Amino acid sequence: MRCLLAALWCLAGAGPAAAATLALSVSTPDGAPYADVVAVLDPLDGAAAPDAPAAAVIDQVHKTFVPHVSVVRTGAAVRFPNSDRIRHQVYSLSAARVFTLKLYAGTAAPPVVFDRPGLVVLGCNIHDSMVGFVAVVDSPYFARTDAAGLARIEAPPGRYRLRLWHPELAEPVAPRTLALGAEPVPLQLKLARGTDPAIVSPWSD
Numbered sequence: 001m002r003c004l005l006a007a008l009w010c011l012a013g014a015g016p017a018a019a020a021t022l023a024l025s026v027s028t029p030d031g032a033p034y035a036d037v038v039a040v041l042d043p044l045d046g047a048a049a050p051d052a053p054a055a056a057v058i059d060q061v062h063k064t065f066v067p068h069v070s071v072v073r074t075g076a077a078v079r080f081p082n083s084d085r086i087r088h089q090v091y092s093l094s095a096a097r098v099f100t101l102k103l104y105a106g107t108a109a110p111p112v113v114f115d116r117p118g119l120v121v122l123g124c125n126i127h128d129s130m131v132g133f134v135a136v137v138d139s140p141y142f143a144r145t146d147a148a149g150l151a152r153i154e155a156p157p158g159r160y161r162l163r164l165w166h167p168e169l170a171e172p173v174a175p176r177t178l179a180l181g182a183e184p185v186p187l188q189l190k191l192a193r194g195t196d197p198a199i200v201s202p203w204s205d
């Protein structure tokens with residue numbers, strides 16, 4: 001079905017290249033790349049593509065969640081393999097998704113479906129130092145900055161509300177409206193980190 005649709009797009013002369021691009025570059029005020037920043041484009045001109053949410057994996061490695069910050073579409077199933085030799089017990093008390101996995105090692109844990117938008121804070125009942133974050137968003141247009149502070153989001157041309165979040169922001173970032181068209185839109189931002197990693201930056205839906 002997917003191939004057939006692609007062929008039809010080609011015949012019509014408007015392939016998937018019609019997607020617009022936001023090219024994001026985030027650094028701290030001193031110029032260091034800011035990794036793990038969640039960027040979400042909420043469509044303002046119509047409904048988002050109804051694509052099924054992509055599944056995700058959050059591993060546990062050396063008593064940390066990998067990745068530390070995830071972003072998934074509402075309805076996504078997330079697996080929590082454990083790559084450590086010790087057992088973990090992953091849980092969340094967040095309103096968007098309350099759960100506790102059984103104490104486990106290996107890949108035995110069943111996937112967790114995140115069926116409501118919002119921020120989910122992950123912990124481990126055995127290791128208090130383990131903290132992870134899952135941003136659950138209704139939009140399918142999102143990304144997370146890489147180690148170089150870069151992220152690209154492809155979406156149909158139109159107007160969007162851009163939300164940006166990281167657990168350790170000094171100040172919440174106000175959402176902004178932007179328009180995507182035929183040309184990629186570059187956006188360079190400087191965001192300051194907070195001084196206390198125990199304070200989680202507020203999430204905005």
Ligand SMILES: [Cu+2]
Nearest residue numbers: 088124126127
């Ligand atoms: Cu643990």
